[in-house]
Amino acid sequence: MSTDLDALYQEIILDHYKHPHHKGLRGDPSSAGTAEVHHVNPTCGDEVTLRVHLDDGVVRDVSYDSVGCSISQASASVLTDLVIGKPLDEAMTIHQTFLELMQGKGQVEPDEDVLEDAIAFAGVAKFPARVKCALLSWMAWKDATAQAQADNEGSAS
Amino acid sequence: MEGLLPDLEVIRKDFPILERTLAGGVPLVYLDSANTSQKPQVVIDSMVDHLERHNANIARAMHQLGAESTEAFEAARDQVAAFLNAPSRNEVVFTKNATEALNLLARTIELGPGDNVVITEMEHHSNIVSWQLACERSGAELRWFGLTDEGELDMSNADQLVDEHTKVVAFTWVSNMLGTINPVADLAALARAHGALSVVDASQAAPQLTVDVQAVDCDFLVFTGHKVCGPTGIGVLWGREQLLNELPPFHGGGEMIETVTMARSTYAKAPHRFEAGTPPIVEAVGLGCAVDYLRHIGLEAIHRHEQAITAYALEGLQTVPGVRVMGPLEATRRGGAISFELDGVHPHDIAQVLDSRGVAVRAGHHCAKPAHARFGVQSSTRMSSYLYTTPAEIDALVEGLHHTRSYFKVG
Ligand SMILES: Cc1ncc(COP(=O)(O)O)c(C=O)c1O
Numbered sequence: 001m002s003t004d005l006d007a008l009y010q011e012i013i014l015d016h017y018k019h020p021h022h023k024g025l026r027g028d029p030s031s032a033g034t035a036e037v038h039h040v041n042p043t044c045g046d047e048v049t050l051r052v053h054l055d056d057g058v059v060r061d062v063s064y065d066s067v068g069c070s071i072s073q074a075s076a077s078v079l080t081d082l083v084i085g086k087p088l089d090e091a092m093t094i095h096q097t098f099l100e101l102m103q104g105k106g107q108v109e110p111d112e113d114v115l116e117d118a119i120a121f122a123g124v125a126k127f128p129a130r131v132k133c134a135l136l137s138w139m140a141w142k143d144a145t146a147q148a149q150a151d152n153e154g155s156a157s
Numbered sequence: 158m159e160g161l162l163p164d165l166e167v168i169r170k171d172f173p174i175l176e177r178t179l180a181g182g183v184p185l186v187y188l189d190s191a192n193t194s195q196k197p198q199v200v201i202d203s204m205v206d207h208l209e210r211h212n213a214n215i216a217r218a219m220h221q222l223g224a225e226s227t228e229a230f231e232a233a234r235d236q237v238a239a240f241l242n243a244p245s246r247n248e249v250v251f252t253k254n255a256t257e258a259l260n261l262l263a264r265t266i267e268l269g270p271g272d273n274v275v276i277t278e279m280e281h282h283s284n285i286v287s288w289q290l291a292c293e294r295s296g297a298e299l300r301w302f303g304l305t306d307e308g309e310l311d312m313s314n315a316d317q318l319v320d321e322h323t324k325v326v327a328f329t330w331v332s333n334m335l336g337t338i339n340p341v342a343d344l345a346a347l348a349r350a351h352g353a354l355s356v357v358d359a360s361q362a363a364p365q366l367t368v369d370v371q372a373v374d375c376d377f378l379v380f381t382g383h384k385v386c387g388p389t390g391i392g393v394l395w396g397r398e399q400l401l402n403e404l405p406p407f408h409g410g411g412e413m414i415e416t417v418t419m420a421r422s423t424y425a426k427a428p429h430r431f432e433a434g435t436p437p438i439v440e441a442v443g444l445g446c447a448v449d450y451l452r453h454i455g456l457e458a459i460h461r462h463e464q465a466i467t468a469y470a471l472e473g474l475q476t477v478p479g480v481r482v483m484g485p486l487e488a489t490r491r492g493g494a495i496s497f498e499l500d501g502v503h504p505h506d507i508a509q510v511l512d513s514r515g516v517a518v519r520a521g522h523h524c525a526k527p528a529h530a531r532f533g534v535q536s537s538t539r540m541s542s543y544l545y546t547t548p549a550e551i552d553a554l555v556e557g558l559h560h561t562r563s564y565f566k567v568g
Pocket of ligand 1: 191284358
């Protein structure tokens with residue numbers, strides 16, 4: 001049972017938790033192609049405010065402010081590492097791959113080529129109560145990205 | 158240890174779930190009773206027996222089983238009336254839970270622009286949101302009693318808050334987050350002095366204090382079945398008979414009417430006025446059995462036990478570096494729920510590590526976000542004991558917290 005716990009709290013997760021990457025909101029939220037969302041996990045109160053800047057089909061920047069548990073904090077940190085600078089369609093593929101891993105009840109083999117550090121979250125999938133923690137910032141990113149896309153399209157036309 | 162229930166080991170045998178082991182073969186240490194209590198065998202048996210032998214719909218069935226079922230359901234009403242020391246059994250309305258009972262009141266008590274409703278910052282969301290909705294609907298103003306740094310109600314501006322336009326003063330008896338025990342009789346008297354109705358949320362009080370509606374002298378009081386060793390799916394609204402009969406109906410349907418024509422209907426008196434449709438029959442049977450079980454052990458003895466365990470837990474928590482307990486620090490001023498923070502570890506992570514050791518606690522905002530905000534915290538970890546909790550279980554919690562600190566390498 002404590003091996004399950006160690007599978008949940010991988011060293012990589014604890015490192016990202018203690019030293020989160022890209023934390024702190026950056027950039028001008030009102031500039032073109034930028035969107036900001038606020039998501040909460042209503043059962044525990046974890047919160048994230050996440051800002052996405054898209055430009056020319058590329059995820060230029062993602063930044064966030066958040067409060068929450070180690071899993072939710074580390075997952076936001078890993079998310080930003082994975083998607084910043086990537087073409088949007090590739091970022092979407094990463095998102096989809098992570099979502100499948102999280103919803104796989106521990107049965108899905110993680111793809112390290114796509115997910116890099118995020119494979120450390122494979123153990124989370126065995127703890128249904130924590131899957132929402134891991135997905136909080138990823139869902140916020142998807143939402144903000146859709147809004148930023150709409151914003152870009154709006155200003156282009 | 159003084160104050161513990163003398164038959165603690167026997168009482169534990171009443172609760173089959175306490176024998177359970179969890180993943181890895183660790184024994185269950187259940188410290189989440191403020192969330193829901195465990196159920197003694199008598200309650201389980203009473204419900205199984207009802208379903209196996211007496212099941213039928215009530216009131217409308219003209220056969221022997223129907224009569225037996227009706228009798229069992231109405232006997233539960235008597236048991237609850239006795240539990241509350243209610244002057245009349247007609248004052249006991251069965252609802253789905255405490256939340257529904259509070260919403261029933263917030264929906265049926267008439268409010269309008271210029272009126273106000275006074276609640277407190279330590280309410281459970283069910284006693285906040287229902288009144289927020291009522292105020293939004295009616296244009297009435299919602300006012301709040303604040304909290305002191307010690308986690309007690311700040312009564313210093315009571316006379317400004319409650320005035321001649323106050324229609325309702327609604328407050329919890331025992332806080333589910335801070336553990337604070339409020340001066341309910343004083344609050345009920347304050348409401349009455351201004352012509353307002355008092356609504357007591359006894360969800361956390363009913364499990365561990367003697368609830369006597371005549372002594373509190375309030376107008377309405379609610380509690381929920383599953384926290385008093387009863388099943389889920391049933392709660393209680395108690396109200397003064399006359400007041401209940403003055404309120405308009407809540408839900409329309411079968412059982413709550415006197416007569417129905419195509420032009421109009423007239424309504425039954427309380428309690429049936431508020432029990433539209435087939436009620437939670439077997440749940441009522443279980444609840445009646447549960448409150449009898451508690452009365453048999455004695456609410457005063459249970460309260461003493463809770464205080465002894467709470468004092469022991471407060472002491473134990475102090476030995477863990479970085480623990481900050483919210484709410485009153487003296488066991489005599491609080492109930493058996495203790496919310497705390499542990500420096501450097503998020504409540505979710507605490508609960509997860511404790512769970513791997515079989516210790517079940519709650520992590521989050523415990524449906525009391527305003528009270529958390531008042532103390533500048535977003536979430537907390539809560540341990541809550543009950544009549545079956547042993548000092549050894551508190552030791553397991555405290556050891557678990559020491560282990561949590563080392564697991565997350567804090568300190
Ligand atoms: C103080 C208080 N009031 C109300 C409730 C609501 O109870 P229920 O969810 O059973 O309606 C609870 C339980 O969570 C509570 O602790």
